[in-house]
Amino acid sequence: MHLISPVRPEEAMxxxxxxxxxxxxxxxVIPRKRMTWTYKGRPQLYFFIEGELSILRASDGLLxxxxxxxxxxxxxxxxxxxxGHILRTEAESTLLRIDAERAAELISRQGLWEEVAAVLSYHTAYLFYRDALVVQQRTYSVIRNHLLEMITLPEQTRMRISILDYIQDRTLLSRSSVLNVISALKRGGYINFKxxxxxxELKSLPESF
Structure with a gap:
């Protein structure tokens, strides 16, 4: 069954x-730039505006x-x-950097903690969703879930990152495991790639393979 990602709290954002x-x-910010949560020794918030931005696990770079x-x-x-995490731009991006202490004062003054809670709840739900994609799943299920996620991306994004890189960046699967499944799906007529x-293109992927 295809997992459904949580809904972004657009109005709160x-x-x-x-x-x-x-x-x-x-x-x-230029592509592939890594950013941490402090600037000149002070904690920061980052509001991503435009481009492409990833969150990586600091310990091993898992996307x-x-x-x-x-x-x-x-x-x-x-x-x-x-x-525990760092930011990395994948393409040229526009961000706002905000001093965390000033942000907290403003959020309190304008009564925006409900909006903050909505964003944090979304982040928590997304982590559960991501765990469901990869934890205690068979190799094929993990690859299938990521292919279904990948096909929803804009075409220009898909033409910039290969299937192998997309899946390996987000999982701990080996190169051979991913390629074996992708090759089998290609032979079966379930997937087309350049x-x-x-x-x-993806056609209806089987639940198991």
């Missing part, structure tokens, strides 16, 4: 953006999620710093 933008520094729409990061680190492994 927009209210937070409207409140935080006036106190933010606007950044144009947790890539976002393409406006999104606020750093709230959890502001409240309970763990430094030279280099760039996903073009």
């Amino acid at each position: 927009q209210r937070l953006l409207a409140a935080l933008e006036p106190i933010a520094d606007k950044l144009q 947790i999620v890539t976002v393409y729409e406006a999104h606020l990061f750093g709230i959890a680190e502001m409240i309970q710093p763990t430094k 030279r280099g492994g760039y996903l073009q």
Whole structure:
């Protein structure tokens, strides 16, 4: 069964953006730039505006999620710093950097903690969703779930990252495991991809293979 990702809290995100933008520094960030949660020794929030941004697990670089729409990061680190994750731009991106202490004061003053809770709840739900994609699943199920996720991406994004790279960045599966399944799906007529492994089309994928 295809897993359904949680729904983004669009209205809460927009209210937070409207409140935080006036106190933010606007950044144009080059591709593959890594950012941590502090700037000049002070905790920061980052509001992603445009481009492509990933969250990586700091311990091993495992890719947790890539976002393409406006999104606020750093709230959890502001409240309970763990430094377990880092940010990385995948394409040229526009971000707002906001001092966390100033942000917390503004959020309290404008009564926006309900919006903050909505964003944190979404992040928690997404982590459960991601675990369902990869934890205690058979190799084929993990690959199938990621293919179904990948086909929903914009075509220009799919033409920039191969199926193999997309899945290996997000899982601990070996190169041979992924390629064996992809090759079998190709032979079965379930999948089409360009030279280099760039996903073009998915037909109805079997539940098991």
